[in-house]
Amino acid sequence: MNDYVPITAEIRKRIAAIKGMTIIDAPEKLDEFGRDKTPGAFHLPELVCEATEVPQIQALLRLANECRFPVIPRGLGTGLAGGAIPIHGGVVLSLAKMNRILAIEPRNMIAVVEPGVPNLTLKNAVRQYGLCYPPDPASNDTCSIGGNAATNAGGPACVKYGTTRDYVLGLEAVLPSGELVEAGVRTRKGVVGYDLTRLLVGSEGTLGVITKLILRLIPHPADVTTLVALFPKLSPAMETITMILMRGHMPATLEFMDARCLELAGDILPFEGVSQAGAMLLIESDGATEAIRREIEAIRTLCLEGGASDTLVATDAEKRKQMWDVRREISLRIEEAHPLDIQEDIVVPIGRIAEFVECLPEFEAAYGGKIYAFGHSGDGNIHLSVTAGSFDARPQAEQVVRKIIEKVVAMGGTMSGEHGVGIAKQPFLPIELSAESMRLQRAIKLLFDPNLILNPGKLFA
Numbered sequence: 001m002n003d004y005v006p007i008t009a010e011i012r013k014r015i016a017a018i019k020g021m022t023i024i025d026a027p028e029k030l031d032e033f034g035r036d037k038t039p040g041a042f043h044l045p046e047l048v049c050e051a052t053e054v055p056q057i058q059a060l061l062r063l064a065n066e067c068r069f070p071v072i073p074r075g076l077g078t079g080l081a082g083g084a085i086p087i088h089g090g091v092v093l094s095l096a097k098m099n100r101i102l103a104i105e106p107r108n109m110i111a112v113v114e115p116g117v118p119n120l121t122l123k124n125a126v127r128q129y130g131l132c133y134p135p136d137p138a139s140n141d142t143c144s145i146g147g148n149a150a151t152n153a154g155g156p157a158c159v160k161y162g163t164t165r166d167y168v169l170g171l172e173a174v175l176p177s178g179e180l181v182e183a184g185v186r187t188r189k190g191v192v193g194y195d196l197t198r199l200l201v202g203s204e205g206t207l208g209v210i211t212k213l214i215l216r217l218i219p220h221p222a223d224v225t226t227l228v229a230l231f232p233k234l235s236p237a238m239e240t241i242t243m244i245l246m247r248g249h250m251p252a253t254l255e256f257m258d259a260r261c262l263e264l265a266g267d268i269l270p271f272e273g274v275s276q277a278g279a280m281l282l283i284e285s286d287g288a289t290e291a292i293r294r295e296i297e298a299i300r301t302l303c304l305e306g307g308a309s310d311t312l313v314a315t316d317a318e319k320r321k322q323m324w325d326v327r328r329e330i331s332l333r334i335e336e337a338h339p340l341d342i343q344e345d346i347v348v349p350i351g352r353i354a355e356f357v358e359c360l361p362e363f364e365a366a367y368g369g370k371i372y373a374f375g376h377s378g379d380g381n382i383h384l385s386v387t388a389g390s391f392d393a394r395p396q397a398e399q400v401v402r403k404i405i406e407k408v409v410a411m412g413g414t415m416s417g418e419h420g421v422g423i424a425k426q427p428f429l430p431i432e433l434s435a436e437s438m439r440l441q442r443a444i445k446l447l448f449d450p451n452l453i454l455n456p457g458k459l460f461a
């Protein structure tokens, strides 16, 4: 482990001398920056700095290298893997005030933004030009584009549109040394050199501080239609997902909820008997009005053939909102209902989702708790809430989490489709990555950050 120096009065003075940098050190404020949205994760920072300009970040990182204190980049603190938590203390560097949309270029179909722009703000801004920025994490009104890039965030629309990585054409980042690097392009294509953009996207704030992003936009879909299908059991619902994709349909979202979720949040839906259903699919099709009506009707037929007991199509905004409310509400209700809630976001190959969910009762029996399953079934990305009525059950629940991850990896899947590694998944890395892969990735970290001052204790160092 690295020995870091504490933020002494002298270091604080030198940080305060960085022109335009705001320092936050009131105890109640520091507390706020000691956590993100990862249940139970906390560590107090020694200082918080709010940057508004790139040179401030460069000066801070140069000083951190000289004096050897940690710097932890932070967007809007909605992470679910503890990535922005300063587990070795040091300075939390907030990018929230670097929140300008620098350009929207409709003719080139790109946007250029600072990292602190909230995802939804960008979506709304480009919409005015008839354009769409597709990545849609459920936290889109409270998370930043910089945080989305650092975690390669996804959302329901990934099944059709892909993740954040697919929309970052280029970026600018301050390296741990304080140097500024530009990566990628402003064009739709570009293959010159190693793909530093794709390396920095998803690097969870461990290789550089992203200070500017050049984002690809697409035409905004003309229309959208939503379908809800209820099933008596989870497995036939999952089989239906595979069938929908194999028949050549490409819905914009293919979400699901299991019986436990419906019991908790089914009351929000305009259906009889939702709370008693075994599973629900939430499917959206977007594009030209007539085409999506036909597509949703074909998908509805596949659902009924697959064993759905009831279906409801919503074309108007109010009904669509009701259907999404239930999907958005679920995490909150699970958290309220259970003192212990370990949130996982595993991914299995889409053809094996049904096989995976059939194992869940076995895992529940192993520790005597309830496991809730919901999420992006079209991607095989399943959110699991491994819950218990008491914190005392944590060791047994963690054992089960390990077993779930082992199972997922053995099935050809991955332990995280969205939330990242941060501190939450670090102990499980050797289950998924080979020793050689870990060695190479550690070497990359050391090349970027030889003194391990940027977001230490995350991912590989």
Ligand SMILES: Cc1cc2nc3c(=O)[nH]c(=O)nc-3n(C[C@H](O)[C@H](O)[C@H](O)COP(=O)(O)OP(=O)(O)OC[C@H]3O[C@@H](n4cnc5c(N)ncnc54)[C@H](O)[C@@H]3O)c2cc1C
Pocket: 036, 037, 072, 073, 074, 075, 076, 077, 078, 079, 080, 082, 083, 084, 095, 115, 136, 137, 138, 139, 142, 143, 144, 145, 146, 147, 148, 149, 150, 151, 152, 153, 154, 155, 156, 204, 205, 206, 208, 209, 210, 211, 331, 418, 419, 455
């Ligand atoms: C209710 C809820 C729903 C969610 N739904 C989804 C979902 O559907 N899909 C999904 O992918 N995630 C989801 N998340 C998780 C979270 O919103 C995402 O991980 C998001 O991308 C984090 O953005 P942020 O601005 O809050 O980043 P933070 O939490 O502040 O930081 C996250 C990581 O990014 C790094 N980082 C932040 N900004 C920068 C920067 N400018 N340069 C370098 N590193 C940086 C941090 O060091 C940290 O490691 C959800 C979270 C909540 C609370």
